[in-house]
Amino acid sequence: MKSFVIRTKTAEESRIVCRAGVLRTALVRALGDYKEVFFFSDRNVWELYGRKIGRAYRDAPVHIMPAGEANKTPETLLKLLAAMAEAQLHRGACLVALGGGVVGDIGGLAAALYMRGIDCIQIPTTLLAQVDSSVGGKTAVDFAGVKNLIGAFRQPRYVFADPTFFATLPPREVRCGLGEIIKHGALSAELFDLLWAHRSRLADGEFLAAVVPENIAFKAEVVRRDATEKGLRKCLNLGHTTAHAFELTDGKLSHGEYVLAGIVFEAEFAKRYADGDAEYLAKLEELCLTALGGMPALPPAKDAARLARLDKKNASPDEVVLTVPVRKGEYRLLTLGYDEYAAGLEEIRNKFTAGGVQC
Numbered sequence: 001m002k003s004f005v006i007r008t009k010t011a012e013e014s015r016i017v018c019r020a021g022v023l024r025t026a027l028v029r030a031l032g033d034y035k036e037v038f039f040f041s042d043r044n045v046w047e048l049y050g051r052k053i054g055r056a057y058r059d060a061p062v063h064i065m066p067a068g069e070a071n072k073t074p075e076t077l078l079k080l081l082a083a084m085a086e087a088q089l090h091r092g093a094c095l096v097a098l099g100g101g102v103v104g105d106i107g108g109l110a111a112a113l114y115m116r117g118i119d120c121i122q123i124p125t126t127l128l129a130q131v132d133s134s135v136g137g138k139t140a141v142d143f144a145g146v147k148n149l150i151g152a153f154r155q156p157r158y159v160f161a162d163p164t165f166f167a168t169l170p171p172r173e174v175r176c177g178l179g180e181i182i183k184h185g186a187l188s189a190e191l192f193d194l195l196w197a198h199r200s201r202l203a204d205g206e207f208l209a210a211v212v213p214e215n216i217a218f219k220a221e222v223v224r225r226d227a228t229e230k231g232l233r234k235c236l237n238l239g240h241t242t243a244h245a246f247e248l249t250d251g252k253l254s255h256g257e258y259v260l261a262g263i264v265f266e267a268e269f270a271k272r273y274a275d276g277d278a279e280y281l282a283k284l285e286e287l288c289l290t291a292l293g294g295m296p297a298l299p300p301a302k303d304a305a306r307l308a309r310l311d312k313k314n315a316s317p318d319e320v321v322l323t324v325p326v327r328k329g330e331y332r333l334l335t336l337g338y339d340e341y342a343a344g345l346e347e348i349r350n351k352f353t354a355g356g357v358q359c
């Protein structure tokens with residue numbers, strides 16, 4: 001079993017337990033502390049797991065949202081808050097968010113807002129949610145065409161991550177989680193070596209079960225040192241400026257697939273503008289392309305560049321800030337002029353799509 005505690009400067013404590021069968025043991029104990037428990041999930045996950053988990057809490061109210069990234073909206077959030085109000089939850093209640101990143105982000109935000117904050121327990125059911133979104137207290141919905149524009153930092157009281165959920169994940173969901181796992185590998189030399197050594201079995205369930213706790217430990221340490229992204233935590237945006245820009249432009253792939261592509265693009269920018277180690281970056285790109293099964297078809301670079309201009313990390317509309325990998329275990333914040341970024345994006349897109357590596 002692996003267990004981690006994040007104690008942030010704001011004195012919020014978040015306990016993360018990663019173990020098979022954790023829902024039958026630690027979850028039951030944790031929920032024993034609450035008089036009121038409210039479940040939130042999406043239709044797919046609730047059908048698969050929720051009924052079984054909810055059976056032990058028969059009287060607890062449940063709110064189910066339609067599955068999918070497109071529903072990560074203020075409307076879904078307001079419906080959830082309305083259901084919480086209708087259930088007359090008090091401040092001592094606990095919201096249990098059971099699902100992937102979308103459920104976790106919306107559930108966490110509703111828990112942060114309801115009565116100025118109630119406890120939240122995250123039960124991440126996807127690889128991506130286990131290694132990334134459930135850990136660290138970032139909660140949000142998309143708004144006005146910008147990802148995660150409305151949100152709050154609020155640590156979940158607990159995260160219970162059970163690797164047996166991977167058994168039912170389709171390959172695409174595994175690829176999605178690999179986006180964040182390889183991102184962590186681009187930030188940690190130890191994780192990179194582990195991934196590189198096992199590059200032929202990145203999607204293997206046994207390998208993933210072993211690598212997930214390492215990823216959670218890495219992320220938990222970053223969050224412990226900088227919970228509200230004043231400095232160090234910005235490293236977790238590696239590859240994400242370009243990933244978000246492509247994702248918002250066409251949205252045909254999963255978030256993690258765009259992250260894998262985003263890391264490749266930003267590794268290329270690092271070679272050109274940040275004195276990146278070409279040999280290492282080629283290996284990092286290879287890991288991403290192996291996970292993706294080749295560079296996917298991507299939308300026109302000029303459309304994506306326009307969206308990158310709106311990224312929250314930019315200080316002005318004329319520049320784009322990227323968190324790029326440079327050397328093993330090292331990253332850099334790279335600020336490019338908008339025109340430079342847009343032209344580079346087009347060239348890199350052509351490099352990877354003209355050579356017949358599209359899948």
Ligand code: GLY
Binds near residue numbers: 132136138237
């Ligand atoms: N997913 C990036 C972060 O939690 O900061």
